[in-house]
Amino acid sequence: MSPTTVPDSRIAIIDFAPFLNGSNKREVADAILESFKDIGFVYLLNHGIPQERVTQMFGMSKTFFAQPMEIKQLAPHPPSGTHQRGYSAPGREKVTQHVYDPDAIAAHRAQAPDVKESFSCGRENDTVMPNIWLPDGVLPDFKETCLDFFWLCHEIGLKILRALALGFGLDEEYFLKYHTTADNELALLHYPSVSTVALANESVARIGPHSDFGSITLLLQDDVGGLEVEDPLVAGSFRPAPPVPGALVVNAGDFMMRWSNDAIRSTIHRVRAPPGTASAGHEEMTPERYSIPYFCCADFDTTVDCIPGTWSDNENEGRPKKYEPISAKEYIMKRLAAIY
Numbered sequence: 001m002s003p004t005t006v007p008d009s010r011i012a013i014i015d016f017a018p019f020l021n022g023s024n025k026r027e028v029a030d031a032i033l034e035s036f037k038d039i040g041f042v043y044l045l046n047h048g049i050p051q052e053r054v055t056q057m058f059g060m061s062k063t064f065f066a067q068p069m070e071i072k073q074l075a076p077h078p079p080s081g082t083h084q085r086g087y088s089a090p091g092r093e094k095v096t097q098h099v100y101d102p103d104a105i106a107a108h109r110a111q112a113p114d115v116k117e118s119f120s121c122g123r124e125n126d127t128v129m130p131n132i133w134l135p136d137g138v139l140p141d142f143k144e145t146c147l148d149f150f151w152l153c154h155e156i157g158l159k160i161l162r163a164l165a166l167g168f169g170l171d172e173e174y175f176l177k178y179h180t181t182a183d184n185e186l187a188l189l190h191y192p193s194v195s196t197v198a199l200a201n202e203s204v205a206r207i208g209p210h211s212d213f214g215s216i217t218l219l220l221q222d223d224v225g226g227l228e229v230e231d232p233l234v235a236g237s238f239r240p241a242p243p244v245p246g247a248l249v250v251n252a253g254d255f256m257m258r259w260s261n262d263a264i265r266s267t268i269h270r271v272r273a274p275p276g277t278a279s280a281g282h283e284e285m286t287p288e289r290y291s292i293p294y295f296c297c298a299d300f301d302t303t304v305d306c307i308p309g310t311w312s313d314n315e316n317e318g319r320p321k322k323y324e325p326i327s328a329k330e331y332i333m334k335r336l337a338a339i340y
């Protein structure tokens with residue numbers, strides 16, 4: 001099967017239904033792995049998240065961000081990046097790409113703030129990063145809607161991980177043993193309307209270039225656009241990953257790259273002004289944008305090591321392991337600490 005690709009982006013659009021209903025698992029698995037190897041991203045149609053649940057989650061996200069700042073600050077993200085929960089005001093968080101030196105992080109942050117606000121949550125019984133909710137009675141349905149959506153995304157994530165294992169010729173359940181506790185993060189993102197000129201001349205950013213830290217990310221975006229993915233053939237050059245109605249964007253994170261010994265790309269991506277903003281009558285202000293990423297992570301108490309078949313210690317085959325085994329928790333904490 002050679003799936004359709006999104007114009008200009010190289011990213012395949014794949015119907016996930018034959019995997020979910022079992023009618024043609026193999027072909028879907030191969031196509032997803034192929035796109036992950038090529039560009040690290042895929043669009044899935046019929047992904048299993050009902051449209052009404054997507055609409056409900058976006059609606060709740062808009063209601064949350066429309067609250068006055070003093071209400072949102074009732075669920076404040078703690079000062080440390082390693083407790084990635086609760087509300088972060090615009091400019092608070094700034095993604096980095098493997099910059100860990102405190103002075104270098106400060107210099108990077110001073111360049112251009114990421115003008116986005118966010119709310120993050122995880123599973124309820126997490127003692128490493130406990131959830132931070134609004135007080136009882138403030139936006140009564142918010143917590144339940146987030147948690148229901150969290151577990152729905154967890155289920156869909158596991159199905160995609162099944163497909164990836166099958167693509168690698170492994171037992172379909174191979175990755176499931178690394179994803180039993182749901183050490184995942186649901187993030188609601190709001191990019192407020194900003195000056196189109198400031199965005200274009202990079203004095204402000206929406207989200208700067210970064211790779212995701214976890215196994216896979218499920219990303220829902222509204223119809224504004226602006227997501228861009230690094231071209232696998234031309235480092236530093238980006239291609240658009242525009243919204244496709246009904247599709248779920250799925251991208252591989254750093255763990256998938258390490259598991260696959262670099263066969264899969266954990267591709268750098270960013271969010272900029274949507275294409276054609278000025279010509280669409282938004283000369284002064286770029287429209288606001290909402291997105292909902294769900295980061296599936298390996299359980300914090302697991303170790304991520306290259307999977308069978310992706311490496312060989314026979315020197316003649318020239319496929320050594322490129323990565324040392326790493327504790328999932330240590331890796332996530334190291335990268336989270338550098339964004340706050």
Ligand SMILES: O=C(O)CCC(=O)C(=O)O
Binds near residue numbers: 187227270293
């Ligand atoms: O808002 C988006 O479309 C992308 C967000 C993203 O890449 C992230 O939060 O890691």
Ligand SMILES: [Fe+2]
Binds near residue numbers: 211
């Ligand atoms: Fe990302």
